[in-house]
Amino acid sequence: MNVMGELQCYATVARSDVAAIMPQIRDRLASYQAVIAAEAPDSVRMEYPFGWLALRWDAAGLVLQGGAEAATGLARLKDLMATAVRVYARPNPPAVVWQGDNAGDTHLESFRLMEVAASVRITPHMQRVRLHGTGLDRFAAFGAMHVRLQLPTPEVPAPVWPIAGPDGLPLWPDPENKPAPRVYTVRQLNAAEGWMDIDLLLHDTDGPGATWARTVQVGEHVGVIGPVGRPLKPQADHYLLGADETGLPAIARMLESLPAAASGHAFVEVAREADVQPIANQTGIALHWIYRGDAPAGAALEAAILAQPFPSGNAFGWFAAEAAHATAVREYWRGTLGLGRDQTLVAAYWRRGTSGHMAG
Ligand SMILES: Cc1cc2nc3c(=O)[nH]c(=O)nc-3n(C[C@H](O)[C@H](O)[C@H](O)COP(=O)(O)OP(=O)(O)OC[C@H]3O[C@@H](n4cnc5c(N)ncnc54)[C@H](O)[C@@H]3O)c2cc1C
Incomplete structure (x- = not known):
């Protein structure tokens, strides 16, 4: 702990090719709604509501640093940074060994x-x-x-x-x-x-x-x-949402928590009318239930989303379903319509024929 009472951690990663993967590591860490406090060709500092992190790299490797007021925040920073290194420094990701406060603590905060x-x-x-x-x-x-x-x-x-x-x-x-x-x-x-x-x-x-x-x-x-998961874009005015049953809990949470002024359309595909559940939708987003009957999951949902004009203005598109349908919607929104990463979030929540998709 430093004099201000802040908890801090640091680690060095020896890897000569680290500069090549820094753009991906930087973008991943920034996507958790970081504020970029400072940036140079060989360093970046980001701030989150729960703490800050700083990365510095050269031909010898990468130095990671973080600081937070609470142990939960420090653990979150360690998790974000170590995961980013593990995801992008492939093959054979180098070991990140934290030093500083709570180093070596085997209590898993998460x-x-x-x-x-x-x-x-x-x-x-x-x-x-x-x-x-x-x-x-x-x-x-x-x-x-x-x-x-x-x-x-x-x-x-x-x-x-x-x-x-x-x-x-x-x-x-x-x-x-x-x-x-x-x-x-x-x-x-x-x-x-x-x-x-x-x-x-x-x-x-x-x-x-x-x-x-x-x-x-x-x-x-x-x-x-x-x-x-990543935080959703803070606030849009109009939404286009689509999901099968696996994304239904997320859509329900959005409809129960987005501001009353939010407008747009949400499509949820379930097997039959009996699978409809009450949702305390407090927004102006119209909720449409789609019944697939005995057809394979996702086809009717994909068709409904592609047929729906993407809202103009400050809008956000969110879609979660089987992988093939997620790919089709992503290609349409990002490729055909040319929408940006900050306007859409499309996720494969399961994959037909694959066990444990996204589980690891
Ligand atoms: C971010 C995220 C959030 C999620 N939230 C939820 C949630 O709140 N509720 C929820 O129910 N699911 C949710 N899912 C989806 C869930 O993780 C997957 O459906 C998962 O595969 C289920 O695990 P399982 O052990 O039942 O089947 P697995 O062992 O993964 O798969 C066994 C077989 O079942 C098939 N299968 C898996 N899911 C489905 C499905 N939906 N319909 C038909 N066949 C399927 C697989 O293709 C495979 O053949 C979420 C996924 C992600 C990535």
Whole structure:
């Protein structure tokens, strides 16, 4: 800790080719709604609501630094920087070993062991699981709304939970007894009362997520790592939103939290009318339900989104569904319409025939 009471961390990464990947590392870190406080050809300093980070690089490697008032903020900075290095310094990403405050601490700030308090079938294909735990403020603190559930499976019914490694990222002390990770959205959160709700789709193919949702019992435990994801663009006036059931929890949260003045259209594809759920839409965004019936997921949704004129003015497009349909919508919005990265966010939430998409 320095004289001002701020917690600080630093690490050096020896890698001669680091300059080549710095634009990607910089853009990734900036995309978490950083303010660029200073920038030069060989350095950048960014500020977030929870702390600051600084990167400096030369032919010998990269120096990473961060500072935050709270341990949660410092851990978040370590996580952001170490993940960026891991993602872009491939192959063989170098080890990031943090020094400074809380260095070597094996407590993983981003992990919560939570207890299942309720599990309710809210529609024929959606299971709402309420998880109880402590210290849930962080799931509202960083503008991200997803988590990586760490699920017990029939093969690993009693997983060994993660600790923090020297880089601040999850380290699995017993890789043989790792839980199965799957990404889900926090549908509702009440940090003061210590609970969060997750809505899990009961899709037809076996997978740890859908199987857990079908069978989980009150009193069982599950690991939660997060929050995961980037903050949404702060404020648009008009929205075009589209999702299948996997993106429905995220759209529901947006409709329940965006300002009343927001306008536009939201399309949600479900199997049948019985799968429609109540959403306290407090915006001017019109919600349209699409029923696919027995057709494959995503085709009707994609058609509806492509047929809808993209709103003009200060507008934002958001889409989450199966990978092939996400690709089609991204190509249309970004390629055909020429919209920018700051005007759209298109994500593949699952991939047909692939287990554990985006889970790792
Ligand atoms: C940021 C993000 C947020 C997400 N939020 C949610 C959420 O809140 N609720 C939710 O239910 N899902 C959500 N998902 C999607 C979820 O992570 C995937 O559907 C995941 O694959 C489910 O894991 P599983 O173990 O059930 O199946 P897996 O083991 O991953 O896959 C097994 C088989 O099931 C198929 N499959 C997977 N998902 C579907 C599906 N939706 N429909 C039909 N077949 C499928 C796969 O193609 C594979 O063949 C989210 C994904 C991301 C990236």
